[in-house]
Amino acid sequence: MTAITKVIGQRVALGALTLWIVSLLIFAGIQFLPGDAATEILGQSATPETVAAFRRSLGLDLPLYQRYFEWLWGILHGNFGAALSSGRDISELIRPRLFNTLFLAAGAAAISVPIALCGGIVAALYRNTIIDRAINVITLTWISFPEFFVAYILILILAVHAGVLPSLSDVSPGISFIGRLSALALPALTLALVVMAHMMRMTRTSIVTLLGNQYIETARLKGLPEWRILVRHALPNALAPIANVVVLNLAYLITGVVVVEVVFVYPGLGQLIVDSVQKRDIPVVQACSLIFASTYVLLNLTADVVSIVVNPRLMHPK
Template sequence: MKNKVSVLVGQRVVLGLLTLMVIAVLIFFGTQLLPGDLAHTILGHQASPEAVAALNRELNLDRPATERFAGWVMDLFHGDLGKSLANGTPIIDLIGERLGNTFFLAGLAAMISVPISVVLGVTSVINKGGWLDRGISWLTLSLISLPDFFLGYTLIFVFSVTLGWLPNLSSVYTGMDFWSRITAVALPCAALVLIVSPHMIRMTRVAILNVLGSPYVEMGYLKGLSSSRVVGIHALANAISPIITVIVLNMAYLVVGVVIIEVVFVYPGIGQLMVDSVSKRDVPVVQACALIFGTTYIVMNIIADTLAMIGNPRIRYSR
Protein backbone atom coordinates (compact mmCIF):
# COMPACT_ATOMS: atom_id res chain seq x y z
CA MET A 1 0.00 0.00 0.00
CA LYS A 2 2.77 2.39 0.99
CA ASN A 3 4.64 1.86 -2.28
CA LYS A 4 1.55 2.37 -4.38
CA VAL A 5 0.51 5.53 -2.53
CA SER A 6 4.09 6.85 -2.71
CA VAL A 7 4.17 6.37 -6.48
CA LEU A 8 0.82 8.08 -6.94
CA VAL A 9 1.82 10.97 -4.67
CA GLY A 10 5.10 11.31 -6.56
CA GLN A 11 3.18 11.55 -9.82
CA ARG A 12 0.95 14.27 -8.34
CA VAL A 13 4.00 16.22 -7.16
CA VAL A 14 5.63 16.06 -10.60
CA LEU A 15 2.40 17.15 -12.29
CA GLY A 16 2.08 19.93 -9.71
CA LEU A 17 5.57 21.23 -10.50
CA LEU A 18 4.84 21.15 -14.24
CA THR A 19 1.56 22.99 -13.63
CA LEU A 20 3.40 25.59 -11.54
CA MET A 21 5.84 26.16 -14.41
CA VAL A 22 2.93 26.77 -16.78
CA ILE A 23 1.33 29.12 -14.25
CA ALA A 24 4.60 31.06 -13.92
CA VAL A 25 4.73 31.53 -17.71
CA LEU A 26 1.09 32.67 -17.85
CA ILE A 27 1.57 35.06 -14.92
CA PHE A 28 4.68 36.72 -16.32
CA PHE A 29 3.55 37.13 -19.91
CA GLY A 30 -0.03 37.90 -18.85
CA THR A 31 1.15 40.88 -16.80
CA GLN A 32 3.02 42.13 -19.86
CA LEU A 33 -0.36 42.54 -21.57
CA LEU A 34 -1.67 44.98 -18.96
CA PRO A 35 -2.73 48.22 -20.67
CA GLY A 36 -0.63 51.36 -20.36
CA ASP A 37 3.07 52.04 -20.08
CA LEU A 38 4.72 51.42 -16.71
CA ALA A 39 7.31 54.17 -17.09
CA HIS A 40 4.64 56.74 -17.98
CA THR A 41 2.53 55.55 -15.03
CA ILE A 42 5.42 56.11 -12.61
CA LEU A 43 6.75 59.38 -14.07
CA GLY A 44 3.48 60.82 -15.33
CA HIS A 45 2.41 61.50 -18.89
CA GLN A 46 4.30 64.79 -18.98
CA ALA A 47 7.65 63.02 -18.62
CA SER A 48 10.20 63.54 -21.38
CA PRO A 49 11.08 60.66 -23.72
CA GLU A 50 14.62 60.68 -22.30
CA ALA A 51 13.34 60.19 -18.74
CA VAL A 52 11.01 57.41 -19.86
CA ALA A 53 13.84 55.65 -21.71
CA ALA A 54 16.13 55.98 -18.67
CA LEU A 55 13.51 54.47 -16.36
CA ASN A 56 12.88 51.62 -18.79
CA ARG A 57 16.60 50.84 -18.74
CA GLU A 58 16.65 51.00 -14.94
CA LEU A 59 13.72 48.60 -14.71
CA ASN A 60 15.18 46.36 -17.46
CA LEU A 61 12.05 46.95 -19.53
CA ASP A 62 14.20 47.59 -22.58
CA ARG A 63 15.28 43.93 -22.58
CA PRO A 64 13.33 41.22 -24.45
CA ALA A 65 10.46 39.65 -22.50
CA THR A 66 11.99 36.15 -22.70
CA GLU A 67 15.24 37.41 -21.19
CA ARG A 68 13.39 39.17 -18.37
CA PHE A 69 11.36 35.99 -17.74
CA ALA A 70 14.51 33.89 -17.43
CA GLY A 71 15.95 36.38 -14.94
CA TRP A 72 12.68 36.39 -12.96
CA VAL A 73 12.64 32.59 -12.72
CA MET A 74 16.29 32.49 -11.61
CA ASP A 75 15.54 35.04 -8.89
CA LEU A 76 12.59 32.92 -7.75
CA PHE A 77 14.84 29.87 -7.38
CA HIS A 78 17.03 31.97 -5.06
CA GLY A 79 14.00 33.09 -3.01
CA ASP A 80 14.05 36.64 -4.40
CA LEU A 81 10.61 37.95 -5.40
CA GLY A 82 12.01 41.29 -6.47
CA LYS A 83 11.19 44.80 -5.28
CA SER A 84 8.01 46.85 -5.42
CA LEU A 85 8.07 49.53 -8.09
CA ALA A 86 5.79 51.72 -5.98
CA ASN A 87 8.11 52.15 -2.99
CA GLY A 88 11.21 50.05 -3.61
CA THR A 89 10.44 47.71 -0.70
CA PRO A 90 11.49 44.05 -1.11
CA ILE A 91 8.33 42.12 -2.01
CA ILE A 92 9.12 39.38 0.49
CA ASP A 93 8.85 41.98 3.27
CA LEU A 94 5.80 43.60 1.72
CA ILE A 95 3.72 40.42 1.55
CA GLY A 96 4.90 38.83 4.81
CA GLU A 97 2.36 40.40 7.16
CA ARG A 98 -0.33 40.48 4.46
CA LEU A 99 0.03 36.76 3.85
CA GLY A 100 -0.20 36.12 7.58
CA ASN A 101 -3.46 38.12 7.71
CA THR A 102 -4.91 36.09 4.84
CA PHE A 103 -3.96 32.77 6.45
CA PHE A 104 -5.43 33.92 9.77
CA LEU A 105 -8.76 34.76 8.13
CA ALA A 106 -8.80 31.56 6.06
CA GLY A 107 -7.83 29.39 9.04
CA LEU A 108 -10.53 30.89 11.24
CA ALA A 109 -13.15 30.36 8.54
CA ALA A 110 -11.96 26.76 8.06
CA MET A 111 -12.22 25.95 11.78
CA ILE A 112 -15.83 27.11 11.74
CA SER A 113 -17.03 25.86 8.35
CA VAL A 114 -15.61 22.31 8.31
CA PRO A 115 -17.31 20.91 11.45
CA ILE A 116 -20.55 22.75 10.65
CA SER A 117 -20.57 21.33 7.11
CA VAL A 118 -19.93 17.73 8.15
CA VAL A 119 -22.53 17.85 10.93
CA LEU A 120 -25.19 19.40 8.69
CA GLY A 121 -24.38 16.97 5.86
CA VAL A 122 -24.78 13.97 8.16
CA THR A 123 -27.93 15.47 9.70
CA SER A 124 -29.41 15.95 6.24
CA VAL A 125 -28.85 12.26 5.39
CA ILE A 126 -30.26 11.04 8.70
CA ASN A 127 -33.42 13.06 8.06
CA LYS A 128 -33.55 12.26 4.33
CA GLY A 129 -36.81 13.46 2.80
CA GLY A 130 -37.87 15.24 5.97
CA TRP A 131 -38.40 18.93 6.54
CA LEU A 132 -34.88 19.34 7.98
CA ASP A 133 -33.29 17.75 4.91
CA ARG A 134 -35.35 19.93 2.57
CA GLY A 135 -34.54 23.03 4.62
CA ILE A 136 -30.79 22.37 4.50
CA SER A 137 -30.94 21.68 0.75
CA TRP A 138 -32.89 24.87 0.09
CA LEU A 139 -30.49 26.94 2.22
CA THR A 140 -27.35 25.55 0.60
CA LEU A 141 -28.70 26.03 -2.94
CA SER A 142 -29.68 29.61 -2.10
CA LEU A 143 -26.24 30.45 -0.70
CA ILE A 144 -24.44 28.84 -3.65
CA SER A 145 -26.49 31.02 -6.03
CA LEU A 146 -25.48 34.29 -4.36
CA PRO A 147 -22.34 36.16 -5.52
CA ASP A 148 -19.54 36.54 -2.97
CA PHE A 149 -19.65 40.34 -2.96
CA PHE A 150 -23.43 40.31 -2.42
CA LEU A 151 -23.03 38.19 0.71
CA GLY A 152 -20.34 40.53 1.98
CA TYR A 153 -22.34 43.72 1.45
CA THR A 154 -25.46 42.09 2.94
CA LEU A 155 -23.56 41.23 6.13
CA ILE A 156 -22.24 44.79 6.32
CA PHE A 157 -25.73 46.23 5.89
CA VAL A 158 -27.30 43.98 8.53
CA PHE A 159 -24.66 43.71 11.24
CA SER A 160 -22.80 46.99 10.81
CA VAL A 161 -25.13 49.59 9.31
CA THR A 162 -28.47 48.40 10.74
CA LEU A 163 -27.54 46.74 14.05
CA GLY A 164 -24.17 48.40 14.65
CA TRP A 165 -22.73 45.28 16.26
CA LEU A 166 -19.56 44.90 14.19
CA PRO A 167 -17.21 47.21 12.23
CA ASN A 168 -17.83 47.47 8.50
CA LEU A 169 -14.10 47.70 7.73
CA SER A 170 -11.77 44.94 8.91
CA SER A 171 -8.75 46.93 10.04
CA VAL A 172 -6.05 44.79 11.69
CA TYR A 173 -2.50 45.75 12.62
CA THR A 174 0.60 44.40 14.30
CA GLY A 175 0.27 44.19 18.08
CA MET A 176 -3.51 43.98 17.99
CA ASP A 177 -4.84 41.75 20.79
CA PHE A 178 -6.51 38.47 19.83
CA TRP A 179 -10.13 39.32 20.69
CA SER A 180 -9.95 42.70 18.95
CA ARG A 181 -8.66 40.92 15.87
CA ILE A 182 -11.48 38.36 16.08
CA THR A 183 -14.03 41.20 16.26
CA ALA A 184 -12.42 42.93 13.28
CA VAL A 185 -12.51 39.81 11.08
CA ALA A 186 -15.92 38.55 12.22
CA LEU A 187 -17.82 39.77 9.15
CA PRO A 188 -15.35 38.64 6.45
CA CYS A 189 -15.00 35.32 8.28
CA ALA A 190 -18.79 34.89 8.33
CA ALA A 191 -18.92 35.68 4.61
CA LEU A 192 -16.30 33.02 3.83
CA VAL A 193 -18.12 30.46 5.97
CA LEU A 194 -21.36 31.15 4.08
CA ILE A 195 -19.50 30.83 0.77
CA VAL A 196 -17.68 27.51 1.29
CA SER A 197 -19.99 25.64 3.68
CA PRO A 198 -22.83 24.95 1.19
CA HIS A 199 -20.48 23.10 -1.18
CA MET A 200 -19.07 20.96 1.63
CA ILE A 201 -22.54 20.23 3.06
CA ARG A 202 -23.89 19.06 -0.29
CA MET A 203 -20.80 16.97 -1.03
CA THR A 204 -20.99 15.32 2.40
CA ARG A 205 -24.65 14.48 1.80
CA VAL A 206 -24.06 13.08 -1.69
CA ALA A 207 -21.02 11.03 -0.63
CA ILE A 208 -22.90 9.39 2.25
CA LEU A 209 -25.99 8.72 0.12
CA ASN A 210 -23.79 6.91 -2.41
CA VAL A 211 -22.78 4.30 0.18
CA LEU A 212 -26.15 3.83 1.91
CA GLY A 213 -27.05 0.96 -0.42
CA SER A 214 -23.94 -1.03 0.51
CA PRO A 215 -24.35 -4.42 2.24
CA TYR A 216 -22.61 -3.32 5.45
CA VAL A 217 -25.09 -0.43 5.81
CA GLU A 218 -28.04 -2.77 5.35
CA MET A 219 -26.49 -5.15 7.89
CA GLY A 220 -26.28 -2.29 10.37
CA TYR A 221 -29.99 -1.61 10.00
CA LEU A 222 -30.77 -5.35 10.30
CA LYS A 223 -28.86 -5.42 13.59
CA GLY A 224 -31.19 -2.75 14.90
CA LEU A 225 -28.69 0.11 14.94
CA SER A 226 -30.13 3.62 14.86
CA SER A 227 -29.94 5.72 11.70
CA SER A 228 -27.65 8.21 13.39
CA ARG A 229 -25.19 5.44 14.30
CA VAL A 230 -25.29 3.77 10.89
CA VAL A 231 -24.91 7.05 8.98
CA GLY A 232 -22.65 8.94 11.40
CA ILE A 233 -20.20 6.11 12.00
CA HIS A 234 -20.31 3.35 9.38
CA ALA A 235 -21.45 5.23 6.26
CA LEU A 236 -19.43 8.38 7.01
CA ALA A 237 -16.22 6.38 7.52
CA ASN A 238 -16.52 4.82 4.05
CA ALA A 239 -17.53 8.07 2.34
CA ILE A 240 -14.70 10.05 3.87
CA SER A 241 -12.47 10.08 0.77
CA PRO A 242 -14.59 12.38 -1.47
CA ILE A 243 -15.57 14.44 1.57
CA ILE A 244 -11.90 15.08 2.42
CA THR A 245 -11.23 16.06 -1.19
CA VAL A 246 -13.96 18.68 -1.34
CA ILE A 247 -13.03 20.02 2.11
CA VAL A 248 -9.37 20.50 1.20
CA LEU A 249 -10.25 22.11 -2.14
CA ASN A 250 -12.55 24.52 -0.33
CA MET A 251 -9.69 25.30 2.06
CA ALA A 252 -7.66 26.23 -1.01
CA TYR A 253 -10.49 28.53 -2.07
CA LEU A 254 -10.38 30.22 1.33
CA VAL A 255 -6.86 31.41 0.47
CA VAL A 256 -7.07 31.80 -3.31
CA GLY A 257 -10.64 33.06 -3.61
CA VAL A 258 -10.46 35.45 -0.67
CA VAL A 259 -9.64 38.40 -2.95
CA ILE A 260 -13.24 39.58 -3.38
CA ILE A 261 -13.99 39.38 0.35
CA GLU A 262 -10.78 41.22 1.24
CA VAL A 263 -11.67 44.01 -1.18
CA VAL A 264 -15.26 44.27 0.11
CA PHE A 265 -14.13 44.56 3.75
CA VAL A 266 -10.85 46.41 2.95
CA TYR A 267 -9.02 43.66 4.81
CA PRO A 268 -5.19 44.03 4.66
CA GLY A 269 -4.49 40.63 3.17
CA ILE A 270 -2.60 39.51 0.10
CA GLY A 271 -5.73 39.71 -2.07
CA GLN A 272 -6.21 43.39 -1.25
CA LEU A 273 -2.49 43.96 -1.90
CA MET A 274 -2.81 42.36 -5.32
CA VAL A 275 -5.78 44.54 -6.30
CA ASP A 276 -3.99 47.70 -5.11
CA SER A 277 -0.87 46.71 -7.03
CA VAL A 278 -2.86 46.19 -10.24
CA SER A 279 -4.25 49.73 -9.97
CA LYS A 280 -0.69 51.06 -9.46
CA ARG A 281 0.75 48.83 -12.21
CA ASP A 282 3.19 47.46 -9.65
CA VAL A 283 3.85 44.44 -11.85
CA PRO A 284 6.42 42.57 -9.66
CA VAL A 285 4.01 42.58 -6.70
CA VAL A 286 1.13 41.38 -8.91
CA GLN A 287 3.31 38.56 -10.22
CA ALA A 288 4.40 37.54 -6.72
CA CYS A 289 0.83 37.52 -5.36
CA ALA A 290 -0.48 35.54 -8.32
CA LEU A 291 2.36 33.02 -7.97
CA ILE A 292 1.59 32.57 -4.27
CA PHE A 293 -2.08 31.94 -5.09
CA GLY A 294 -1.14 29.42 -7.78
CA THR A 295 1.33 27.61 -5.51
CA THR A 296 -1.21 27.45 -2.68
CA TYR A 297 -3.86 25.93 -4.92
CA ILE A 298 -1.46 23.34 -6.35
CA VAL A 299 -0.19 22.32 -2.89
CA MET A 300 -3.74 21.98 -1.57
CA ASN A 301 -4.70 19.87 -4.59
CA ILE A 302 -1.77 17.54 -3.92
CA ILE A 303 -2.81 17.28 -0.26
CA ALA A 304 -6.40 16.56 -1.31
CA ASP A 305 -5.31 13.81 -3.72
CA THR A 306 -2.99 12.30 -1.11
CA LEU A 307 -5.63 12.21 1.62
CA ALA A 308 -8.20 10.83 -0.81
CA MET A 309 -5.85 8.01 -1.81
CA ILE A 310 -5.04 7.18 1.81
CA GLY A 311 -8.74 7.19 2.67
CA ASN A 312 -9.64 4.95 -0.29
CA PRO A 313 -9.92 1.31 0.89
CA ARG A 314 -9.30 -0.01 -2.62
CA ILE A 315 -5.83 1.57 -2.56
CA ARG A 316 -5.21 1.00 1.13
CA TYR A 317 -5.83 -2.76 0.94
CA SER A 318 -4.74 -3.46 -2.64
CA ARG A 319 -1.87 -5.90 -3.23
Protein backbone atom coordinates in the same frame (compact mmCIF):
# COMPACT_ATOMS: atom_id res chain seq x y z
CA MET B 1 8.75 1.75 -4.35
CA THR B 2 5.16 0.99 -3.29
CA ALA B 3 2.18 1.74 -5.48
CA ILE B 4 0.96 4.49 -3.15
CA THR B 5 4.36 6.22 -3.18
CA LYS B 6 4.47 6.05 -6.96
CA VAL B 7 1.02 7.58 -7.31
CA ILE B 8 1.85 10.40 -4.88
CA GLY B 9 5.14 11.04 -6.72
CA GLN B 10 3.25 11.34 -9.99
CA ARG B 11 0.83 13.84 -8.41
CA VAL B 12 3.73 15.92 -7.05
CA ALA B 13 5.47 15.96 -10.45
CA LEU B 14 2.22 16.97 -12.15
CA GLY B 15 1.72 19.74 -9.59
CA ALA B 16 5.24 21.09 -10.22
CA LEU B 17 4.64 21.05 -13.98
CA THR B 18 1.30 22.83 -13.53
CA LEU B 19 2.90 25.49 -11.37
CA TRP B 20 5.63 26.12 -13.95
CA ILE B 21 3.01 26.53 -16.70
CA VAL B 22 1.06 28.89 -14.45
CA SER B 23 4.21 30.97 -13.86
CA LEU B 24 4.59 31.30 -17.64
CA LEU B 25 0.99 32.43 -18.00
CA ILE B 26 1.29 34.95 -15.16
CA PHE B 27 4.47 36.46 -16.54
CA ALA B 28 3.26 36.58 -20.14
CA GLY B 29 -0.19 37.88 -19.21
CA ILE B 30 1.21 40.78 -17.19
CA GLN B 31 3.90 41.62 -19.75
CA PHE B 32 1.38 41.86 -22.57
CA LEU B 33 -0.93 44.24 -20.72
CA PRO B 34 -1.52 47.47 -22.66
CA GLY B 35 0.49 50.55 -21.72
CA ASP B 36 3.98 50.97 -20.34
CA ALA B 37 4.88 50.58 -16.67
CA ALA B 38 7.67 53.16 -16.85
CA THR B 39 5.37 55.79 -18.35
CA GLU B 40 2.65 55.03 -15.79
CA ILE B 41 5.07 55.44 -12.87
CA LEU B 42 6.96 58.50 -14.15
CA GLY B 43 3.89 60.24 -15.57
CA GLN B 44 3.02 61.58 -18.99
CA SER B 45 5.35 64.56 -18.58
CA ALA B 46 8.51 62.42 -18.41
CA THR B 47 11.00 62.85 -21.23
CA PRO B 48 11.83 59.93 -23.55
CA GLU B 49 15.38 59.85 -22.12
CA THR B 50 14.06 59.55 -18.56
CA VAL B 51 11.65 56.80 -19.57
CA ALA B 52 14.41 54.90 -21.38
CA ALA B 53 16.76 55.18 -18.39
CA PHE B 54 14.01 54.02 -16.04
CA ARG B 55 13.22 51.06 -18.29
CA ARG B 56 16.90 50.05 -18.25
CA SER B 57 16.97 50.27 -14.44
CA LEU B 58 13.98 47.93 -14.30
CA GLY B 59 15.40 45.57 -16.91
CA LEU B 60 12.46 46.21 -19.25
CA ASP B 61 14.83 46.65 -22.17
CA LEU B 62 15.94 43.00 -21.95
CA PRO B 63 14.38 40.26 -24.13
CA LEU B 64 11.21 38.73 -22.77
CA TYR B 65 12.65 35.24 -22.23
CA GLN B 66 15.64 36.67 -20.33
CA ARG B 67 13.38 38.67 -18.04
CA TYR B 68 11.29 35.58 -17.37
CA PHE B 69 14.24 33.37 -16.43
CA GLU B 70 15.76 36.09 -14.24
CA TRP B 71 12.40 36.52 -12.49
CA LEU B 72 11.96 32.75 -12.08
CA TRP B 73 15.52 32.34 -10.79
CA GLY B 74 14.92 35.04 -8.20
CA ILE B 75 11.63 33.42 -7.14
CA LEU B 76 13.33 30.04 -6.67
CA HIS B 77 15.85 31.75 -4.37
CA GLY B 78 13.16 33.60 -2.40
CA ASN B 79 13.81 36.97 -4.04
CA PHE B 80 10.66 38.63 -5.36
CA GLY B 81 12.44 41.88 -6.16
CA ALA B 82 11.46 45.40 -5.11
CA ALA B 83 8.12 47.17 -5.44
CA LEU B 84 8.09 49.90 -8.07
CA SER B 85 5.73 52.18 -6.18
CA SER B 86 7.57 52.22 -2.84
CA GLY B 87 10.97 50.63 -3.46
CA ARG B 88 10.41 48.22 -0.56
CA ASP B 89 11.41 44.60 -0.71
CA ILE B 90 8.39 42.63 -1.95
CA SER B 91 8.97 39.80 0.51
CA GLU B 92 8.72 42.22 3.44
CA LEU B 93 5.66 43.83 1.84
CA ILE B 94 3.88 40.51 1.30
CA ARG B 95 4.73 38.78 4.59
CA PRO B 96 2.21 40.60 6.90
CA ARG B 97 -0.44 40.61 4.17
CA LEU B 98 -0.06 36.87 3.61
CA PHE B 99 -0.38 36.26 7.35
CA ASN B 100 -3.61 38.28 7.41
CA THR B 101 -5.03 36.33 4.46
CA LEU B 102 -4.11 32.96 6.00
CA PHE B 103 -5.59 34.06 9.33
CA LEU B 104 -8.81 35.05 7.57
CA ALA B 105 -8.97 31.74 5.69
CA ALA B 106 -8.29 29.80 8.91
CA GLY B 107 -11.10 31.66 10.67
CA ALA B 108 -13.52 30.95 7.83
CA ALA B 109 -12.49 27.27 7.81
CA ALA B 110 -12.96 27.02 11.59
CA ILE B 111 -16.54 28.21 11.11
CA SER B 112 -17.51 26.42 7.91
CA VAL B 113 -15.96 22.94 8.14
CA PRO B 114 -17.55 21.75 11.44
CA ILE B 115 -20.96 23.23 10.57
CA ALA B 116 -20.83 21.77 7.05
CA LEU B 117 -19.93 18.28 8.26
CA CYS B 118 -22.56 18.30 11.01
CA GLY B 119 -25.20 19.72 8.66
CA GLY B 120 -24.43 17.13 6.00
CA ILE B 121 -24.62 14.29 8.53
CA VAL B 122 -27.95 15.58 9.91
CA ALA B 123 -29.36 15.95 6.38
CA ALA B 124 -28.30 12.38 5.55
CA LEU B 125 -29.67 11.02 8.83
CA TYR B 126 -33.06 12.72 8.30
CA ARG B 127 -33.07 12.40 4.51
CA ASN B 128 -36.32 13.10 2.63
CA THR B 129 -37.78 14.84 5.68
CA ILE B 130 -38.56 18.50 6.31
CA ILE B 131 -35.15 18.89 8.00
CA ASP B 132 -33.36 17.61 4.90
CA ARG B 133 -35.42 19.83 2.61
CA ALA B 134 -34.81 22.89 4.79
CA ILE B 135 -31.04 22.29 4.75
CA ASN B 136 -31.12 21.84 0.96
CA VAL B 137 -33.05 25.09 0.49
CA ILE B 138 -30.62 27.02 2.71
CA THR B 139 -27.53 25.59 1.01
CA LEU B 140 -28.87 26.21 -2.50
CA THR B 141 -29.69 29.78 -1.50
CA TRP B 142 -26.18 30.51 -0.23
CA ILE B 143 -24.54 28.84 -3.25
CA SER B 144 -26.54 31.16 -5.53
CA PHE B 145 -25.25 34.36 -3.88
CA PRO B 146 -21.88 35.87 -4.86
CA GLU B 147 -19.46 36.85 -2.11
CA PHE B 148 -19.92 40.61 -2.39
CA PHE B 149 -23.72 40.28 -2.09
CA VAL B 150 -23.40 38.15 1.05
CA ALA B 151 -20.87 40.64 2.43
CA TYR B 152 -23.17 43.64 1.94
CA ILE B 153 -26.15 41.77 3.44
CA LEU B 154 -24.10 40.91 6.54
CA ILE B 155 -22.84 44.50 6.80
CA LEU B 156 -26.42 45.78 6.61
CA ILE B 157 -27.72 43.37 9.25
CA LEU B 158 -24.83 42.99 11.71
CA ALA B 159 -23.00 46.30 11.33
CA VAL B 160 -25.57 48.91 10.33
CA HIS B 161 -28.76 47.72 12.05
CA ALA B 162 -27.48 45.56 14.92
CA GLY B 163 -24.16 47.39 15.39
CA VAL B 164 -22.49 44.34 16.92
CA LEU B 165 -19.60 44.02 14.44
CA PRO B 166 -17.46 46.58 12.58
CA SER B 167 -18.17 47.05 8.88
CA LEU B 168 -14.49 47.67 8.07
CA SER B 169 -11.74 45.23 9.05
CA ASP B 170 -9.09 47.58 10.39
CA VAL B 171 -6.18 45.32 11.38
CA SER B 172 -3.30 47.50 12.54
CA PRO B 173 0.09 46.01 13.47
CA GLY B 174 -0.39 46.47 17.23
CA ILE B 175 -3.95 45.20 17.44
CA SER B 176 -4.85 42.73 20.17
CA PHE B 177 -5.98 39.18 19.44
CA ILE B 178 -9.56 39.97 20.50
CA GLY B 179 -9.57 43.06 18.30
CA ARG B 180 -8.26 41.00 15.39
CA LEU B 181 -11.03 38.45 15.88
CA SER B 182 -13.63 41.23 15.98
CA ALA B 183 -12.30 42.77 12.77
CA LEU B 184 -12.12 39.31 11.20
CA ALA B 185 -15.68 38.26 12.09
CA LEU B 186 -17.66 39.65 9.14
CA PRO B 187 -15.25 38.70 6.31
CA ALA B 188 -14.71 35.24 7.84
CA LEU B 189 -18.47 34.73 8.18
CA THR B 190 -18.95 35.82 4.56
CA LEU B 191 -16.43 33.30 3.26
CA ALA B 192 -17.80 30.59 5.55
CA LEU B 193 -21.37 31.01 4.29
CA VAL B 194 -20.22 30.85 0.68
CA VAL B 195 -18.14 27.65 0.96
CA MET B 196 -20.14 25.91 3.68
CA ALA B 197 -23.04 25.08 1.39
CA HIS B 198 -20.91 23.15 -1.09
CA MET B 199 -19.22 21.10 1.64
CA MET B 200 -22.53 20.36 3.34
CA ARG B 201 -24.20 19.12 0.16
CA MET B 202 -21.18 16.97 -0.74
CA THR B 203 -21.19 15.40 2.72
CA ARG B 204 -24.89 14.57 2.47
CA THR B 205 -24.57 13.18 -1.07
CA SER B 206 -21.60 10.96 -0.20
CA ILE B 207 -23.27 9.49 2.88
CA VAL B 208 -26.68 8.96 1.24
CA THR B 209 -25.01 7.16 -1.68
CA LEU B 210 -23.31 4.73 0.70
CA LEU B 211 -26.46 4.10 2.74
CA GLY B 212 -27.86 1.99 -0.11
CA ASN B 213 -24.99 -0.52 -0.04
CA GLN B 214 -25.43 -4.11 1.11
CA TYR B 215 -23.21 -3.84 4.19
CA ILE B 216 -25.42 -1.00 5.44
CA GLU B 217 -28.50 -3.21 4.97
CA THR B 218 -26.72 -5.96 6.90
CA ALA B 219 -26.03 -3.55 9.77
CA ARG B 220 -29.72 -2.57 9.81
CA LEU B 221 -30.77 -6.21 9.92
CA LYS B 222 -28.55 -6.66 12.98
CA GLY B 223 -30.68 -4.06 14.74
CA LEU B 224 -28.11 -1.26 14.95
CA PRO B 225 -29.56 2.26 15.35
CA GLU B 226 -29.45 4.52 12.29
CA TRP B 227 -27.08 7.07 13.81
CA ARG B 228 -24.56 4.35 14.70
CA ILE B 229 -24.74 2.89 11.20
CA LEU B 230 -24.13 6.33 9.75
CA VAL B 231 -21.21 7.26 12.04
CA ARG B 232 -19.42 3.88 12.25
CA HIS B 233 -20.10 2.37 8.82
CA ALA B 234 -21.12 5.03 6.27
CA LEU B 235 -19.05 8.04 7.33
CA PRO B 236 -15.59 6.35 7.29
CA ASN B 237 -16.19 5.12 3.73
CA ALA B 238 -17.37 8.59 2.65
CA LEU B 239 -14.23 10.31 3.95
CA ALA B 240 -12.43 10.32 0.58
CA PRO B 241 -14.89 12.53 -1.36
CA ILE B 242 -15.63 14.61 1.75
CA ALA B 243 -11.93 15.25 2.45
CA ASN B 244 -11.43 16.10 -1.20
CA VAL B 245 -14.17 18.71 -1.30
CA VAL B 246 -13.11 20.17 2.07
CA VAL B 247 -9.52 20.70 0.90
CA LEU B 248 -10.68 22.15 -2.42
CA ASN B 249 -12.90 24.61 -0.57
CA LEU B 250 -9.96 25.52 1.66
CA ALA B 251 -8.07 26.31 -1.54
CA TYR B 252 -10.93 28.58 -2.53
CA LEU B 253 -10.78 30.28 0.87
CA ILE B 254 -7.13 31.20 0.25
CA THR B 255 -7.45 32.27 -3.38
CA GLY B 256 -11.01 33.61 -3.38
CA VAL B 257 -10.55 36.26 -0.71
CA VAL B 258 -9.84 39.11 -3.14
CA VAL B 259 -13.45 40.34 -3.42
CA VAL B 260 -14.12 39.91 0.30
CA GLU B 261 -10.94 41.73 1.30
CA VAL B 262 -11.76 44.64 -1.01
CA VAL B 263 -15.33 44.92 0.35
CA PHE B 264 -14.18 45.00 3.98
CA VAL B 265 -10.88 46.85 3.25
CA TYR B 266 -9.08 43.97 4.94
CA PRO B 267 -5.26 44.36 4.67
CA GLY B 268 -4.58 40.98 3.09
CA LEU B 269 -2.96 39.71 -0.06
CA GLY B 270 -6.12 40.23 -2.11
CA GLN B 271 -6.30 43.91 -1.19
CA LEU B 272 -2.58 44.25 -1.96
CA ILE B 273 -2.92 42.83 -5.46
CA VAL B 274 -5.84 45.16 -6.23
CA ASP B 275 -3.87 48.20 -5.00
CA SER B 276 -0.82 47.08 -7.01
CA VAL B 277 -2.87 46.73 -10.20
CA GLN B 278 -4.13 50.29 -9.73
CA LYS B 279 -0.55 51.53 -9.26
CA ARG B 280 0.70 49.27 -12.09
CA ASP B 281 3.28 47.77 -9.74
CA ILE B 282 4.09 44.77 -11.95
CA PRO B 283 6.56 42.93 -9.64
CA VAL B 284 4.07 42.95 -6.75
CA VAL B 285 1.22 41.77 -9.00
CA GLN B 286 3.40 38.93 -10.31
CA ALA B 287 4.47 37.88 -6.82
CA CYS B 288 0.91 37.92 -5.41
CA SER B 289 -0.46 36.04 -8.41
CA LEU B 290 2.22 33.37 -8.11
CA ILE B 291 1.56 32.97 -4.39
CA PHE B 292 -2.16 32.52 -5.01
CA ALA B 293 -1.46 30.03 -7.81
CA SER B 294 1.08 28.11 -5.71
CA THR B 295 -1.37 27.87 -2.81
CA TYR B 296 -4.16 26.64 -5.04
CA VAL B 297 -1.96 24.03 -6.75
CA LEU B 298 -0.54 22.88 -3.41
CA LEU B 299 -3.97 22.46 -1.83
CA ASN B 300 -5.29 20.65 -4.92
CA LEU B 301 -2.29 18.35 -4.65
CA THR B 302 -3.08 17.84 -0.98
CA ALA B 303 -6.67 16.95 -1.90
CA ASP B 304 -5.41 14.30 -4.34
CA VAL B 305 -3.00 12.85 -1.78
CA VAL B 306 -5.67 12.79 0.95
CA SER B 307 -8.07 10.99 -1.40
CA ILE B 308 -5.39 8.39 -2.13
CA VAL B 309 -4.43 7.89 1.51
CA VAL B 310 -7.99 7.40 2.77
CA ASN B 311 -8.87 5.03 -0.07
CA PRO B 312 -8.16 1.43 1.04
CA ARG B 313 -8.03 0.18 -2.56
CA LEU B 314 -4.99 2.38 -3.20
CA MET B 315 -3.43 1.86 0.21
CA HIS B 316 -3.57 -1.94 -0.17
CA PRO B 317 -3.36 -2.69 -3.90
CA LYS B 318 -3.71 -6.32 -5.00
